[in-house]
Amino acid sequence: MPYRRLPNTDNARYKALKIAYDLGKVTSPVNLAFGQATFFKVKSFTPNFEMVLNTYKETYSNQVKRSKEYNELQKKAKLYISHFIQVMNFGIARGELPPSSRVFYGIDENETKVPNLISEADIIAWGEKLIKGDSERVSKGGNYITNPTMGNVKVRYDKFLDFYWKQKSLQETCVNSLNRVTALREEADKIILSVWNEVEEHFKKICDEEERREKCAEYGVIYVWRPTELKREEIKKQQTKLVFENEVLANSNIAETRFNVFKQASAPEKRELPDFVFSKFNN
16 A cells, blocks of 8 residues: 655645645635645745745756856966966076065975965965965066966956855855745645645545545645555556456457357358347348
8 A cells, every 4th residue: 555755855845735725726615625724824835935945946046057157267267377377487497587486476485386276265365376476576576477477367367256256145045045945844844744634534534545545646645655565556457457358368269259150050050049149240
């Protein structure tokens, strides 16, 4: 026998509530399978739950849509920062810049490796160091670094930083929206449970289990077969189908036998055949 399973996702919760809400609006209180007190709770709660859920979906969708552009800007900012440091090291290696140039950017004078730029925080921190450090170095007579210039680095860095804060704002909005949905889940579950309990109580006098489940399912009640029960049910259906097919085959063989008897009988013999044989084949 299948068991009842309450919704375990927000979409499933909303669907269950919406079914009860819609039926409550168009069904008279006398015929409604759950009480008016419960319907009042459904009516009061469902629109708000729908609004909060849709807000979360919208903010999440916006965040996902902007992620691709954000990742591209992050990749570019990281690339320009890395290339600027590499070009500075090449200039030092060629003798065009003194090793002390590194100090302006917060890098040890003898360090030749590019710093880690793995996280967003790394990119933001090193971008800020390069922009401030290069301005100070040039103001003290240092040569300009090109390919990329600091102007190019700053453009890429500023675009990334601007998008970073926008994305952070979207993330915070999304988290807040999700928290509001989470806060409503317990109440949603209680209302759904009340509706389903009252619906099952309303239809409990129906003796046929399958018919009773179908009536409850119209109100959104979900029944799930256990794997072992589902297998037994499938075997039962297959057995029923096999019995039916055997009956059809048997009836077909009987009809064929009757036809052969009728076909081979002489005129006098045909007159002696039972009426049901004669009526079927004497056309």
